[in-house]
Amino acid sequence: MIEKEKINAIKRTVDIKSLIESKGIRLKKNGKGYFGRCPFHDDKTPSLSVNTKDNLWQCFGCDKGGDVIRFVELFDQVDFKQAVQILDTGTPDLKTVQTHTDKPDPLPEPKVQQLLERVVMIYEKNFDDIGKKYLYDRGITDAGLFERHRVGYCTGKLKEILPSKGDILKDLKKTGILNQNNGERFSGCLAFPVFD
Numbered sequence: 001m002i003e004k005e006k007i008n009a010i011k012r013t014v015d016i017k018s019l020i021e022s023k024g025i026r027l028k029k030n031g032k033g034y035f036g037r038c039p040f041h042d043d044k045t046p047s048l049s050v051n052t053k054d055n056l057w058q059c060f061g062c063d064k065g066g067d068v069i070r071f072v073e074l075f076d077q078v079d080f081k082q083a084v085q086i087l088d089t090g091t092p093d094l095k096t097v098q099t100h101t102d103k104p105d106p107l108p109e110p111k112v113q114q115l116l117e118r119v120v121m122i123y124e125k126n127f128d129d130i131g132k133k134y135l136y137d138r139g140i141t142d143a144g145l146f147e148r149h150r151v152g153y154c155t156g157k158l159k160e161i162l163p164s165k166g167d168i169l170k171d172l173k174k175t176g177i178l179n180q181n182n183g184e185r186f187s188g189c190l191a192f193p194v195f196d
């Protein structure tokens, strides 16, 4: 369930004109409102009308129209709930706050290398069962090649293998190996480390 207040806040605070322009549609002022080429039908003339006063849009060509949420639903081809989510996390104001608080201090280069080396080793160890079978099934069976390229497999269990104390999980997030929810980015994937 999405709270009504959140929906109302989005309809009120997300600017329809900026939203439409952010999708690459150019709007021109015309009388009281703005007009642009509608992205939902083959629009030769600007039939998309944007009403900044009521924060609504309407196409006179294909008759589609609505509020900011409806626009995202149609443009991004998502459902109502997802559209709310996109607008909730994607509004410029919120984004500024987020990048401000989430921006981690970068790790020093040697530390990143050391961390990634550890991850590569764990992935290599996990390669044998699922990962190797997958490549064998695809006709890739050269053991020397696996070794040279240090091919690995990510079981998604890094968290259970690494010590939970210290900063290691936090540091792994900074490298992008773990996402913000402590999930592993490459979970269920073969891993081909890239060396410089």
Ligand SMILES: [Zn+2]
Pocket (backbone or CB within 6 Å): 038, 039, 040, 041, 043, 047, 059, 060, 061, 062, 063, 064
């Ligand atoms: Zn249209």
